[in-house]
Amino acid sequence: MVEESVVNRARELREQLNQYSYEYYVKDAPSVEDFVYDSLYQELVEIENKHPELVAEDSPTQRVGGPVLEGFKKVVHDVPLYSLNDVFNKEDITAFDQRVQKALGHQVTYTCELKIDGLSISLRYEDGKLVQGATRGDGSVGEDITENLKTVRSIPLKLKKSVTLEARGECYMPKRSFMRLNQQREEEGQDVFANPRNAAAGSLRQLDSKVTAKRNLSTFLYSVADTAPLDSSSQFDALQELEDLGFQTNQERRLCHSIDEVWDYIAEFQEKRTDLSYEIDGVVIKVNTFEQQEDLGYTVKAPRWAIAYKFPPEEAQTVVKDIEWTI
Numbered sequence: 246m247v248e249e250s251v252v253n254r255a256r257e258l259r260e261q262l263n264q265y266s267y268e269y270y271v272k273d274a275p276s277v278e279d280f281v282y283d284s285l286y287q288e289l290v291e292i293e294n295k296h297p298e299l300v301a302e303d304s305p306t307q308r309v310g311g312p313v314l315e316g317f318k319k320v321v322h323d324v325p326l327y328s329l330n331d332v333f334n335k336e337d338i339t340a341f342d343q344r345v346q347k348a349l350g351h352q353v354t355y356t357c358e359l360k361i362d363g364l365s366i367s368l369r370y371e372d373g374k375l376v377q378g379a380t381r382g383d384g385s386v387g388e389d390i391t392e393n394l395k396t397v398r399s400i401p402l403k404l405k406k407s408v409t410l411e412a413r414g415e416c417y418m419p420k421r422s423f424m425r426l427n428q429q430r431e432e433e434g435q436d437v438f439a440n441p442r443n444a445a446a447g448s449l450r451q452l453d454s455k456v457t458a459k460r461n462l463s464t465f466l467y468s469v470a471d472t473a474p475l476d477s478s479s480q481f482d483a484l485q486e487l488e489d490l491g492f493q494t495n496q497e498r499r500l501c502h503s504i505d506e507v508w509d510y511i512a513e514f515q516e517k518r519t520d521l522s523y524e525i526d527g528v529v530i531k532v533n534t535f536e537q538q539e540d541l542g543y544t545v546k547a548p549r550w551a552i553a554y555k556f557p558p559e560e561a562q563t564v565v566k567d568i569e570w571t572i
């Protein structure tokens with residue numbers, strides 16, 4: 246029997262996190278910092294790991310993202326868009342590497358990429374032409390935002406090859422555009438956006454695409470729903486292939502042959518983070534070859550072949566205070 250106080254705490258965490266998710270994903274207006282959300286989420290994960298019987302259907306650990314907004318047509322993702330499991334320190338990254346090596350029986354190479362703090366998007370091309378653009382939504386069903394995405398200049402309406410594929414990546418608002426937008430909103434007496442991620446989400450989920458067109462959004466594409474149409478057989482090569490097809494990809498990617506190299510990459514970008522023209526909230530580490538990715542597979546929510554290292558918040562002190570306050 247699980248102690249009543251633990252059962253109650255799990256319920257309290259589920260309710261609190263679901264409320265935060267609603268504000269974040271549906272309203273595009275979070276009421277707490279991501280670090281606060283992440284800490285409470287980790288607390289729930291720990292309780293659920295210790296007491297699997299407490300894993301409820303409505304637990305945020307069992308779900309990706311948020312519901313689809315009224316007003317948009319729904320798009321069913323034939324291949325779901327997953328989230329990523331988060332880690333916060335070197336030990337957890339090492340543990341991930343050990344799990345991967347144990348499952349595959351040998352050492353592996355990783356592609357490290359910056360974790361762009363934007364909004365997941367999916368772009369479907371038929372014979373090289375953009376036919377549909379969607380949000381991730383809850384991973385299985387997203388919102389049809391084709392007209393809005395067509396206004397984003399870095400998204401090719403036509404690819405350089407007549408291929409049929411579904412490209413996936415992140416739509417984001419550059420820091421400068423975010424600052425300008427908030428300044429303008431303040432002058433007009435409108436609410437300001439909490440951060441560039443929420444500004445990007447709010448801009449993409451507009452029923453009038455003319456509003457989106459004015460928001461100066463950009464993209465980095467990093468994967469495809471089904472790798473069959475690609476010539477590449479690894480993540481690192483696929484990024485180049487996506488670029489050759491006409492997509493914007495992030496140039497800071499790196500192939501790492503050991504977990505120490507992965508850690509060096511993380512440390513380097515933790516330093517450089519503020520100098521970038523877009524926001525990142527961490528680093529994504531992906532097993533490089535598609536064959537190995539397939540062997541590792543997925544959990545209900547995330548791939549087993551990738552992990553997201555989340556940077557510590559820039560003002561940890563204040564945030565820790567917030568957590569105490571929130572609990």
Ligand code: NAD
Nearest residue numbers: 265266269275277278279282328329358359360361365529
């Ligand atoms: P996530 O943002 O932690 O990670 C998964 C996402 O990373 C992917 O879906 C993808 O969109 C993105 N990503 C960026 N760069 C990528 C790359 N190079 N390769 C692959 N993926 C990349 O997960 P999530 O499910 O989107 O959101 C959960 C996070 O949202 C939480 O960790 C929390 O920080 C935040 N959140 C905050 C609140 C709040 O109230 N502040 C509420 C809910 C969620």
